[in-house]
Amino acid sequence: MGQFEDKINLLQFIPDENNQHIVIINEAECQKCTSKPCLTICPSVVFTWNNCDHHPVLVSYKQCIECGACRLICPLENIEFSFPNGGFGVIYHNG
Amino acid sequence: MLRHWYKASSRPSLPNISCQRPTDIPPVKKYDAIVVGAGPAGSSAAYFMAKQGMDVLLIERGPYPGVKNCGGSSIIAEHTHKLFPNFWEEFEYERIVTDQAYWWMTEDSILTARFQSMKLGAAPYNRLTVRRPKFYKWLADKAVVAGATLLLGHNVTQILFDGEQAVGVRVSQPNDGFFAADVIILADGANSLLAERAGFAQRVSPLDMALYVKETIALPPATIEERFNLLPGYGAVIGLIGYPTAGFNGTGSIHIYKDAININVGMAVNDFAKSGIKPYELLERIKKHPIIKPLLANGETIEYGGAMIPEGGYNAIPPLVHPGAMLIGDAASLVNGVHGYNLAMWSGYYAAQAAYAAKRARDFSIKRLSLYQTLLNDSFIMQDLKANAGAAALQRNIPYLFDLYSKMANEAAYHSTKVYTMPKRARRIFIYKKITSMQPPLRILADALRAIKVMI
Numbered sequence: 001m002g003q004f005e006d007k008i009n010l011l012q013f014i015p016d017e018n019n020q021h022i023v024i025i026n027e028a029e030c031q032k033c034t035s036k037p038c039l040t041i042c043p044s045v046v047f048t049w050n051n052c053d054h055h056p057v058l059v060s061y062k063q064c065i066e067c068g069a070c071r072l073i074c075p076l077e078n079i080e081f082s083f084p085n086g087g088f089g090v091i092y093h094n095g
Numbered sequence: 096m097l098r099h100w101y102k103a104s105s106r107p108s109l110p111n112i113s114c115q116r117p118t119d120i121p122p123v124k125k126y127d128a129i130v131v132g133a134g135p136a137g138s139s140a141a142y143f144m145a146k147q148g149m150d151v152l153l154i155e156r157g158p159y160p161g162v163k164n165c166g167g168s169s170i171i172a173e174h175t176h177k178l179f180p181n182f183w184e185e186f187e188y189e190r191i192v193t194d195q196a197y198w199w200m201t202e203d204s205i206l207t208a209r210f211q212s213m214k215l216g217a218a219p220y221n222r223l224t225v226r227r228p229k230f231y232k233w234l235a236d237k238a239v240v241a242g243a244t245l246l247l248g249h250n251v252t253q254i255l256f257d258g259e260q261a262v263g264v265r266v267s268q269p270n271d272g273f274f275a276a277d278v279i280i281l282a283d284g285a286n287s288l289l290a291e292r293a294g295f296a297q298r299v300s301p302l303d304m305a306l307y308v309k310e311t312i313a314l315p316p317a318t319i320e321e322r323f324n325l326l327p328g329y330g331a332v333i334g335l336i337g338y339p340t341a342g343f344n345g346t347g348s349i350h351i352y353k354d355a356i357n358i359n360v361g362m363a364v365n366d367f368a369k370s371g372i373k374p375y376e377l378l379e380r381i382k383k384h385p386i387i388k389p390l391l392a393n394g395e396t397i398e399y400g401g402a403m404i405p406e407g408g409y410n411a412i413p414p415l416v417h418p419g420a421m422l423i424g425d426a427a428s429l430v431n432g433v434h435g436y437n438l439a440m441w442s443g444y445y446a447a448q449a450a451y452a453a454k455r456a457r458d459f460s461i462k463r464l465s466l467y468q469t470l471l472n473d474s475f476i477m478q479d480l481k482a483n484a485g486a487a488a489l490q491r492n493i494p495y496l497f498d499l500y501s502k503m504a505n506e507a508a509y510h511s512t513k514v515y516t517m518p519k520r521a522r523r524i525f526i527y528k529k530i531t532s533m534q535p536p537l538r539i540l541a542d543a544l545r546a547i548k549v550m551i
Contacts, residue, residue, distance in 0.1 A: 004375055007310070007399035014158070019268065037368035043308050043375060043401030066163060067401045068286035072301040073368045082288060085267050087158050087248030092165045094311040094355065094398040095227035 136424025137282030139443030161231025165400035167350030167357030186233035190330025296413035303407025307361030337501025
């Protein structure tokens with residue numbers, strides 16, 4: 001995990017406190033999901049397993065790099081991904 | 096920090112298929128065209144429309160163009176020069192590519208094919224490595240100088256329709272507003288939520304979309320030149336095949352910037368899910384490779400990132416022309432192998448021609464805008480995409496294509512290189528047996544035929 005934290009700490013984000021742009025549509029569905037690809041595919045580890053019945057998946061949307069892979073890979077189509085509001089989110093400087 | 100910011104909130108979840116223009120909020124002004132996304136495709140479209148006197152609104156969700164996409168890249172000079180003559184005098188590229196190579200890798204070996212030539216180093220050049228923000232900003236500036244209005248920090252969430260006809264766009268909070276135009280050009284990139292919401296395109300299959308991660312590693316220019324055997328100002332692009340994608344089909348690449356080395360690696364979204372490999376683990380594997388490690392020694396990682404690239408090819412292209420709307424660039428899945436920028440810029444150029452013709456005829460129907468499709472079809476873009484149409488399926492049908500054959504090539508190279516104490520003839524038989532023990536000869540032949548069929 002250390003390696004990853006080093007990487008994500010290099011990135012600049014303008015977090016939006018008022019709008020969570022990635023939402024789990026129905027959290028109960030996640031309990032049924034056997035593969036949970038969102039936990040591994042996300043390049044910035046937005047999704048982490050919470051071991052909690054009510055909120056099984058934590059969504060750390062403020063560290064999202066906006067690739068959108070989670071939406072495509074969720075086997076239950078249970079992730080609603082939209083881009084952050086104008087001016088918010090990740091900022092790349094080096095291409 | 097909000098206490099429960101991570102908790103999912105309940106919001107209306109499914110995308111709206113269509114959105115009628117609200118009658119109570121009249122748009123302030125009607126533009127000739129709205130372009131969504133100030134990337135290479137969008138800014139090119141805006142530039143060529145504005146140049147022809149059209150009133151163009153170019154909307155970008157980032158605070159600046161180019162800050163929302165990443166991945167080492169090079170622009171193809173010949174194509175860019177045709178659209179933007181002598182472009183290299185106008186913006187700060189990284190290096191002139193005089194060295195193009197492919198590395199077939201295993202965990203401890205690299206077999207390379209490398210071409211270096213100073214012929215590639217003379218104007219109008221062949222490839223130039225670029226940092227995306229500089230390149231995107233330059234292109235968006237050109238559109239602005241030509242007369243387009245650039246609106247930064249505005250996220251377009253919906254296309255507005257009057258019946259079937261696209262007539263405007265809606266932007267989200269905090270700007271929250273509507274803009275109207277005769278033509279809407281979608282250049283919102285690989286993950287075109289707009290096209291999907293508007294019903295222009297289906298949800299992209301995770302088989303047709305690749306996820307790439309990148310790391311930019313800073314090193315002094317002189318060190319880079321020494322390690323990669325380059326003259327000052329000149330650079331290399333290296334394709335990495337085999338080992339980088341850990342057994343799956345996919346590719347890595349090294350792009351040499353002025354003062355940094357950029358490593359990309361990626362594969363189909365579906366393969367990431369299937370394998371359970373975390374994208375950044377692939378980067379770490381490459382950086383630890385015994386032959387790559389010394390090239391990066393003492394380098395400082397300055398940026399990490401990830402992005403999706405449409406890799407479905409010709410068969411994944413959605414319908415591109417709609418009443419009052421066109422799809423260009425990555426949003427239109429116009430990516431062919433390692434070529435993306437030039438397809439994006441040309442598609443922007445062609446869409447601009449169609450928009451201009453539509454404006455002159457005051458007719459924004461599919462029929463009139465189909466000029467875009469016609470120009471694309473007649474160009475190298477569709478011809479090359481069609482020619483490569485089988486590539487995506489080939490990679491899917493031969494899941495071991497890159498990995499196994501890289502290993503076999505390296506194995507053959509190893510035994511040919513190593514000096515054995517056996518007669519030559521015996522050694523040839525030994526190598527043949529080694530190779531065919533990895534894959535039976537008939538399978539090699541069958542795969543080769545399939546690959547050749549795709550290539551010609």
